[in-house]
Amino acid sequence: MTELSSALQQFLSQQTGASIIIEAVKPIAGGASRETHVIVGSQDGAPFQMVLRRDLASEMIDNALTRPQEFALLQAAYAAGVKVPKPRYVSADPNILERPFLLMDYVEGISIGPKVVRAPELEAARAVLPAQLGEQIARVHQMNPDDPSLSFLERPSPNRNPAQHALDNLRAMIDRLGVQNPAVAFAVRWCEQNAPDPLPLTIIHGDFRIGNVLVGPEGLRAIIDWEFSHIGDPREDLAWPCVRDWRFGKVDRHFGGIDDREAFLSAYEQHRNVTIDRKAVDYWEILGNLRWGVTCLAQAERHLSGKDISIEFASLGRRAVEMQAEYLRLIQAWKD
Structure with a gap:
């Protein structure tokens, strides 16, 4: 033993x-x-x-x-x-x-992103996952954000836009890592200037995407990996699964490499009885790509610092450039 x-x-x-x-x-x-x-x-x-x-x-x-x-x-x-x-x-x-x-x-299921988007035995699951995930994240957003037992969840200060709060945290990470990059600086500034008006605050999963769900042949079995949860704008969770890296090579399928995002967003709207502004979700997708790009640099630093020696962490550093190309493309499309 x-x-x-x-x-x-x-x-x-x-x-x-x-x-x-x-x-x-x-x-x-x-x-x-x-x-x-x-x-x-x-x-x-x-x-x-x-x-x-x-x-x-x-x-x-x-x-x-x-x-x-x-x-x-x-x-x-x-x-x-x-x-x-x-x-x-x-x-x-x-x-x-x-x-x-x-x-x-233990919940039996597949969580590895490339398998979820490609495995033949999950073909039927991919057809129903968008609606299932829309219904489940709606349940998360209907939880009480003022529950005293969850008072530890970080939230924006009063009168502070959740997008601006997210950018505050991003700037702190950029400063800690010593990142000096014109694409990053431009995107941060663009996000500051184009933040949408916020929706009422909800509990946010914080890493809701393919790769953090357990999937069986019938579809969704469980949502996992909640360590980045906080209080914020619900559209953050709606945009994050559309970030390019979470499509696992199926880049033409906007939502998690399995579908366009409409079935997901429509299911969410139905279960929460709300209407979601797609342009605001586009904004959070741009911010999501920016945050993930900087996080890739943070992952590489974990390896380079010697604290967590990992080829995976080291390799993530190169993904930052791919994320830069993606959010610059999305910003140009926004302008057009």
């Missing part, structure tokens, strides 16, 4: 008061923000599978949720009927697994 397996077995035994046997701890591929494993074991002889999410040595974004905060949000989302894995246990005690972690039920 590995040291991790032994520590988990002891922790779960203490939490449940039952006889726990950990049979396997299997790493899950991907996950640039957290270390993720499938835990296979039994409780008093009854088999179970859970997912472990544990912090890495460094953060992609400084204001990401802690594991206890993410756990509390998962509890609220689960209670609101959002399709999320049921959260089970959480700890920030460094004496248990060295770094903060949470455990939740």
